[in-house]
Every structure is written in C-alpha cells, then in structure tokens.
Amino acid sequence: MIDFFNEMYTWITSGIYDFAVEFWAWVIIKVSYIRIQWAIGSIEFAWNIAREIITQLNISAEMQSALNQLPREVVDKLNFFNVINGLNLLLNALVTRFVMRFF
Numbered sequence: 001m002i003d004f005f006n007e008m009y010t011w012i013t014s015g016i017y018d019f020a021v022e023f024w025a026w027v028i029i030k031v032s033y034i035r036i037q038w039a040i041g042s043i044e045f046a047w048n049i050a051r052e053i054i055t056q057l058n059i060s061a062e063m064q065s066a067l068n069q070l071p072r073e074v075v076d077k078l079n080f081f082n083v084i085n086g087l088n089l090l091l092n093a094l095v096t097r098f099v100m101r102f103f
Contacts, residue, residue, distance in 0.1 A: 043100070050096040059091055 054060075067075055067084065078084050 046100045047096060050092070050099045053095050053099065054092060060088070063088065063091075 063084070067078075070078075
C-alpha cells in the first residue's frame with residue numbers, strides 16, 4: 001500500500017512535469033506542421049495566380065518581339081550569357097512577389 005502512495009507521489013512530483021513537457025512538445029510539432037503546410041499551399045496558390053497573370057500579360061511574346069528588333073549578334077551574345085533566361089526568371093519572380101504580398 002505504501003508503494004502505491006510512493007508511486008503516486010513520484011508521478012505527481014515528476015510525472016506531471018514530464019507529461020506537460022511531452023504534451024507541449026506535441027502541440028508545438030503539430031502547430032509547426034500546420035503552419036508549414038499552410039505556407040506551402042499559399043505558395044502554390046500564389047504561383048498559380050502569378051502564372052495566370054504572366055499568361056494574360058503575354059510577357060513572353062512581348063520579350064520575343066523586343067528581341068527580334070535587336071541585331072542578331074546582340075541576341076546571340078545575350079543567349080550565350082543567359083541574360084534572356086535570367087530576365088524571364090526575374091520577371092516571373094517579380095510577379096510572384098507581387099501576388100504573394102496579398103497573402
């Protein structure tokens with residue numbers, strides 16, 4: 001009978017603390033997981049909106065028509081240094097950042 005009370009005393013003095021620590025760690029893990037999933041969903045949604053904006057603004061065709069007005073040597077050098085791809089990437093990032101400001 002004394003062992004029972006000793007075990008209860010031990011659980012009350014140290015077991016409750018361990019239980020509270022484990023429970024709080026579990027809550028933090030679940031909240032962190034939910035926040036990460038929400039962030040991933042928001043990024044996917046923002047990218048879908050940004051892609052639609054880019055499609056409707058027809059940025060690629062405008063860039064292509066501007067490049068067609070340049071001399072061929074200049075376009076070749078820009079392609080060699082991947083300036084055109086970098087510019088396209090930069091425009092996509094700017095539109096995506098614009099859309100993500102609303103989230």
